[in-house]
Amino acid sequence: MGPEPQQLHTFFFPLMAQGHLLPAIDMARLFASRGVKVTIITTPLNALLFSNTIDRDNQLGLDISVQLIPFPSEEVGLPQGCENASSFTNLPDWTPKFFKALNLLQKPLEELLQTHSPHCLVADMFFPWATDIAAKLGIPRLIFHGTSFFSLCVSNHLNRYAPHENIKSETQTFIVPGLPDQIKLTRSQLPEHLKTPSELSNLLQRIRESEEKSYGVLVNSFYELESAYADHYTKVLERKAWHIGPVSLRNRDIVDKAQRGNSAPTDNQPCLSWLDSKKPNSVLYVSFGSVARFTASQLLEIATGLEASGYPFIWVVRSKDESEQRWMPEGFEERIEGKGLLIRDWAPQVLILDHPAVGGFVTHCGWNSTLESVSAGVPMITWPLFAEQFYNEKLVTQMLRVGVSTGAHEWSGFVGGEKAAVKREDIEKAVEQLMGGGEEAERMIARAMELKEMARRAVREGGSSYTDLTALIEELRLHPRPAV
Ligand code: UDP
Numbered sequence: 001m002g003p004e005p006q007q008l009h010t011f012f013f014p015l016m017a018q019g020h021l022l023p024a025i026d027m028a029r030l031f032a033s034r035g036v037k038v039t040i041i042t043t044p045l046n047a048l049l050f051s052n053t054i055d056r057d058n059q060l061g062l063d064i065s066v067q068l069i070p071f072p073s074e075e076v077g078l079p080q081g082c083e084n085a086s087s088f089t090n091l092p093d094w095t096p097k098f099f100k101a102l103n104l105l106q107k108p109l110e111e112l113l114q115t116h117s118p119h120c121l122v123a124d125m126f127f128p129w130a131t132d133i134a135a136k137l138g139i140p141r142l143i144f145h146g147t148s149f150f151s152l153c154v155s156n157h158l159n160r161y162a163p164h165e166n167i168k169s170e171t172q173t174f175i176v177p178g179l180p181d182q183i184k185l186t187r188s189q190l191p192e193h194l195k196t197p198s199e200l201s202n203l204l205q206r207i208r209e210s211e212e213k214s215y216g217v218l219v220n221s222f223y224e225l226e227s228a229y230a231d232h233y234t235k236v237l238e239r240k241a242w243h244i245g246p247v248s249l250r251n252r253d254i255v256d257k258a259q260r261g262n263s264a265p266t267d268n269q270p271c272l273s274w275l276d277s278k279k280p281n282s283v284l285y286v287s288f289g290s291v292a293r294f295t296a297s298q299l300l301e302i303a304t305g306l307e308a309s310g311y312p313f314i315w316v317v318r319s320k321d322e323s324e325q326r327w328m329p330e331g332f333e334e335r336i337e338g339k340g341l342l343i344r345d346w347a348p349q350v351l352i353l354d355h356p357a358v359g360g361f362v363t364h365c366g367w368n369s370t371l372e373s374v375s376a377g378v379p380m381i382t383w384p385l386f387a388e389q390f391y392n393e394k395l396v397t398q399m400l401r402v403g404v405s406t407g408a409h410e411w412s413g414f415v416g417g418e419k420a421a422v423k424r425e426d427i428e429k430a431v432e433q434l435m436g437g438g439e440e441a442e443r444m445i446a447r448a449m450e451l452k453e454m455a456r457r458a459v460r461e462g463g464s465s466y467t468d469l470t471a472l473i474e475e476l477r478l479h480p481r482p483a484v
Contacts, residue, residue: 007063008119008477009037013109015102015124016046016071017085018290019366020146022261023220024124025050026247027144032062033250034473040064041112043071045083048263053256067116069108076100089291089414090320096199102126106133113137120476122218128203128210138482140215147367148221149229149243150395151388153179156237159208164190171409178236180228181399188410189390216240218472220247220371222458222465225451226395244469246375248350248368249459257351261290269348271314272355274341278312281359281445284431285352285378287316289366291414292385296327298420303329305427306340311435313340314358316347353378359445360434362406362427365389370396377452379444381430383408383422402448404433 010031014024025040032038040047040054047066057064071083076097082088085098110133113121122142123130134141145152154176158164161177170188193201211217221243223230233239251257258269275283286306288294294302299317306313307329333342349369352358353376362381363369370392373380380403382393390411396403406422407430434441458465 006119006481007035007037008473009039009116010120010122010476011039011041011113011116011118013041013121013123013127013130014046014144015085015126015146016043016083018049018261019368020124020126020144021046021049021084023146023245023247023368024122024144025053026250026260027122027218027220027244028064029053029057029062030244030247030250030469031473032057032064034469036063036473038062038064039067039116039118041067041069041109043083044068045071045081049084049261050259053259056255067112069105069112072101072104075104086290090293099126099199099203103129109133110136113139119479119481120215125207125211126203128206131210131214134215135213140476140479142216142218143211143214144218144220146220147388148370148392148395149219149226149233149241150399151367151391152217152219152239153229153232153237154183154185154391154394155388156233158190158194164194180232183391183394183398185390185394186409189384191387191411192413211239216242219243220245220367222246222455222463223468224454224458224464225374226399242468242472244465244472246371246455246459246465248372249375249456251350254351257354258348260348260350262346262348264346269351271341271343271347271352274314275352275355275357278357280356282312282435283355283357284309284311284313284360284362284381284435285349285358286313286362287347287349287369288364288383288385289369292364293318293320293414295420298422299327300329301420301422301424302427303327303332305424305431307332307336308424309428309431309435311431314343314347314352315340316343316345316349319344350376360431362431365392365396367392371455374400374402374448374451375455377449379403379434379441379448381406381434384411386411386413400447400451402444402451404430404444406430 012028014021028038028040073082078097088094106129120140121134125143125145131141157176157178163174164187167174171186173184173186176183217239219241223243234241251260353372361373361378365382365384380396382403383406384390384393397405407426408422457463
């Protein structure tokens, strides 16, 4: 008999932004729940966002730990204590500083890996150099992009064929060539870096090159949701990829869901008793993720549109937006009392979406929010803002048909445009279409419920995501170890 096989030890190195960090932590916990020894590398303030959850996992016997490296905020000119994108996307010129800070993490990461000699490194796409570090140590590097197969395919084809380069007008539609379906976009919906060379476009080029040299890609999605694009990604674009989501379903109990991404005490959740007092499927949940900011005029349109729609709502607002911009209409909070609930800064999103009273989600189509809505069986009102959100919107409204668009048609970056892109009437109209009954709304709700069941089946033993994770773990176990 040969020696006992060693326990597989995987390191996770997530990006310091909630939309990448939270699913990566869910993923790390998922690996640990399957018997893998897991180490998460992050910075002190980011660790606080999930340390309670990891402590609970440890009490349940999971082998999962955290290693800290400092975040060089001050070295790159970010304010002290700003270690996560959600804390500085309102600052002017934060992007080059953030990227510089990320680059400075190479050395501490390499030193840590050298002292621990893990078997595998899962690192976010924004660390392209992680592939070279892993190669030096002779271990596989897996990439996590934080988005859907659909968007990975659209991005890839836009880069490859650049159909937008021959289009003069910002509003004329064009078809993204070579995809399984006819996907139409306009230039105005495309990320700025595709149209104007910038530091980000250079970084994305490095990311694409590192992807080609990496061992494979981990995708937070499930096969049944976007099978044509999962196949396209692996067979046509020839990427090695594993679909192991929705990873947010790893958060099963109330404490896990309430604490996800939150360092504040979470024993009291006033929004839950508020939701308990509402009828099933009657409440709209309105949130635009962890980094988006709106101008005062846009916030005013949202407030007025939501109030006029007449449906109960929970709206997550940024306290910074409030103090800086004084957007709130006179007497708004008093008028909406009982009908509308404002949550400041951070909402327990997965907990809210899973509540039976929630019947619709006004979302910016960040991939996590989209997939969390799918997993909860909640149809969406789509309002994409930046990154690949306009592609995700297509998946939701055109392919899955579980969403109504607000008509937002302009990529606006993290801080939104000068003007209010979506008017109160657009908001009211979309809300009425989804919440006001009618045949199409009924069909959308039924489809959303089917997808919820499919998502849950995928992560159960024997389901597509469960099985793909088993296959990946087996493959990593058999992967030749470097000679020490
Ligand atoms: N989130 C949350 N509470 C909030 C805002 C965001 O729990 O108040 C979580 C949300 O559930 C999701 C993530 O943060 O998992 C945001 O990721 P997404 O891809 O939707 O958007 P991004 O923040 O990257 O724009």
